[in-house]
Every structure is written in structure tokens, then in C-alpha cells.
Amino acid sequence: MEPRATCSAAAPLVERQFRVLVGVTGSVAALKLPLLVSRLLDIPGLEVAVVTTERAKHFYSPQDVPVTLYSDADEWETCVIRAWDRSKPLLFCPAMNTAMWEHPITEQQVGQLKAFGYVEIPCVAKKLVCGDQGLGAMAEVGTIVDKVKEVLSQHGAFQQN
Template identity: 35%
Template sequence: MADDQMSSVIQTVEAVKPRIIIAASGSVAAIKFEILCRCFTEWAEVKAVVTKSALHFIDKASLPNDVTVYTDEDEWSTWKKLSDGVLHIELRKWADAMIIAPLSANTLAKIAGGLCDNLLTCIIRAWDYSKPLYVAPAMNTLMWSNPFTKKHLEAIRELGITMIPPITKRLACGDYGNGAMAEPSAIYTAVRLSFPKGQ
């Protein structure tokens, strides 16, 4: 192979961006969702999934223009007949990895119990666990230290889900303690450092 052909192949391989779903569940930490999406868009092709409760904290118009946002209402809107694609399956097939940030106590419990009652949890239930899946929990300190949370974290660890731990700081409710979502830059760094090499 000639040097210029080899150079072209290398540039093509380098230009391929990983495909990442970034999802938000219902936590006040979802106010940082726009920043999180912007952290990833230069490195990856990003699609966003937001739950109904996350929409209380997210202005969809503020997200980067190249990020498509999916909500629960989109799950069945394009499905008309048996041969049509199902959104949660199509997104799962498309993605090389998924990040849920923030992961609320409620969505953590749903994932640990195998529930799939919205677009986000349907994607997780259909997830191919040979692909990386990261979560960044965000909840009140007492919710974080609740015995159920420990059980739920053990359950998702068994699935192979990687947790980016919460941090200790003054929370939105005014309490000081552990349970705040890791900063978007820290989430980005954790994903990049653990992501399969070559991507």
C-alpha cells in the first residue's frame, strides 16, 4: 500500500468517533446536562435521552445543535407497523457506550430491579453489556446512605455497569454531604480513561 493510501486509511480511522448515548434521569443535577453533553461532543457522536422528570431541569434548546434529544414520547411515535424500528432497540444498536448522569435514586432502583417503564430504562433492559455503561449517581445524602441504595449498587455492579461516584459538597436541598453528582469534566475524564483504546 502506498504511503498516501496508508495516510488516508489512518485519517479515516482517526475520524471515526465513538457513538455515545448520554442520558439524564430526574435529579436537580440534570441542570448540568448541557455542560456534560458539550464535554463529549468534540470527541464523540452524542445522542441524548431524558426522562420526563429530567425535563424539569433541562432546557432542550440549550443543548448542542448536533445532539438529538429523545424523550419518552418518542419511544412509539415512529412505530406504525411490525417492520418499523423500535426506538430503544435502535438506540441500543447505534451506541458504542452509554452514560447516565445524573442517575437518580428512583432510576437506580428501576435498573437494579429490571424495570423498564420509560425510554431510558427500556434501553438499559435491552443493553448489550459487552459495551461500556457508566452511571453517575446524584441524590440526597440520606438517600445515598440508605441500605436499599447499597443493594441496588451491588445489583448494577453485577451487570458490569461502571459507577462514577458522587462527591461530597453542599447539596441543592441545603444539606452538606455525599451524594452530589460528579462534575461533568470528571465524568468525561473517567469515561475517556476507561474507554476501549483506539476510540
């Protein structure tokens, strides 16, 4: 999230623009993208952009996402994260089947992201589309939106009502 000055530094907080970049990959959790983007757009002063893999588009209709979608080859994710200004918050929401979630590599990768200072919005346990019962489902949209509001509030950008 990056502040964008619209007037002077003393402008009211609601006039300040903050940008959120949502990245979505080819997981069934991509089904939640249209709702997530709509809920984020309800936050005053927030601008939302989406970068999506082509595989992710199999899980939602691009016409149902109320912002422009930017697409690239599957390596976009590592490029964006490697180029990320680490002074700005980065939140990530893992989503995968239970076997993948329980694999030791996943623990290492999540640990590495957290070591960089990135914030995990943990996955939840439920019956997954693949039939597994357990951890791996992406956090609920409301949980993600609440965490975004919390981070914005910590950066003095959002006053929760």
C-alpha cells in the same frame, strides 16, 4: 458506546465513530446536561445522543443541549439498560440527596449495577440544593468526561494527548 466503521478496519482512530448515549432523569444534576454534552462533543470521533425524562427537562433548557433529545415515559431507563449489549461499557453517575444515597436500597442497586460489570462514577460530597451536606452530588463534568476518555482509550478508540 458502539464503534461505527466509516471506512475499513484499518482507518485511523480519529475517523472511527463511537456513540455515547447519555441518559438523564429528574434530578437537579440534570442542570449539568448542556455542559456535559458540550464537553463530550469536544472528544474527536464521538457521537452523542441524549435520552431524557420529561421531569429532567425542568432543570435545563432543551435549546441549550447541542444534540437531539429523545424523550420517553419514565420507564425508558430500565428498558435501555435491560436491552444494553453487555459487551459494551455502561457508565453510571448516581445523583440524589444524602438520605437517599445512605439508604440500604441504594447500596444494593449500585452493587447490582457493578455486578453486571457497569462502571460507577461515584457521587461526591458537598452542600446539596436540598440543603443536605454530604454524599449524593453527581460527579463533576470534568470527572465524567475524563472517565469516558479513559474507557474509550481502553477500547482502543481514543488517544489521549
